[in-house]
Amino acid sequence: MDNQAEVSEFLRTRRDRLTPEQAGLIGGGRRRVVGLRREEVAMLAGMSTDYYAKMERGDLSGVSPEVLDALARALRLDDAEIEHLHDLARAAAPSSVRRRPRTVAPTVSASLQSFLDAVTGAPVWVRDHRMEIVAVNPLGRALLAPILDDPTNRRNNAVFMFLNPAARTYYPDWESGADGIVATMRSYAGRDPHNKALTDLIGELVTRSDAFRVRWAAHNVRFHRSGTKRILHPAVGDLEFAFEAMDLPAYPGWEMYAYTAEPGSPTEERMRLLGSLAASSAHDQIPSMQNPSGGPR
DSSP states (O other), X not given: OOHHHHHHHHHHHHHHHOOTTTTTOOOOOSOSSSSOOHHHHHHHHTSOHXXXXXXXXXXXXXXXXXXXXXXXXXXXXXXXXXXXXXXXXXXXXXXXXXXXXXXXXXXXXXXXXXXXXXXXXXXXEEEETTOBEEEEOHHHHHHTHHHHSOGGGTTBHHHHHHHOTTHHHHOTTHHHHHHHHHHXXXXXXHHOTTOHHHHHHHHHHHHHOHHHHHHHHTTOOOOOSEEEEEEEETTTEEEEEEEEEEEOTTSTTEEEEEEEXXXXXXXXHHHHHHHHHHHTTOGGGSOOTTOTTSSOO
């Protein structure tokens, strides 16, 4: 990706969304801009207007972490946005500074798969920064069957979300889920701008999906560490989970996700049913997304 363009658009969109009132500025009269002016951002960050204008043109080379933090405070960035800004600055450093040793892509070890399989009470899986599902436990396999069973999805949740119409049924909260996937992928791209597989996927989705392209242009970033998720599973119906995400230090670029149901809830009961289907090895009993009404609600 073009780092200068990324920096420029990220800073501009953050500036545009912040009103003078939100920034603690009083007055200002009639305005021709939606958000803050460049000189207002510069004043709030304690720098000259020319220096900030240079940064917003996309040049972060040589900018210190302290200046970045001051700019983050001025623009009211959240934790994910602050990290993204620092990632963009690192990517702007001379190649001798930013280059990292090449490492072999991780593979699923027997011990990792054994650990996943030992978790029997909750669906657990591992995905990489391309949103590709690389490992699952049996209950996770059953839960994610609509994604994993269709080869056109390529075991990839982003491909499923934006290129498969079935995703709008499987994810009842599709709009917010789509926002989250794109914002998370932009965070990953800022952290690893030379990841060709990731940039190739982003390019494909920008080309093939209007919904992805619009969200990508917003330059939003976010962490995907915990929260709630609703799923309409074709075999067992409505499900609502709390989820937690965990980095796997031994597997760079991989994250593990676990979904849990509230004790005594309909979701817990339906997951027991799904677990029975998975344990029976009768996988063809799990309907495809072409029959979303094939299970209890």
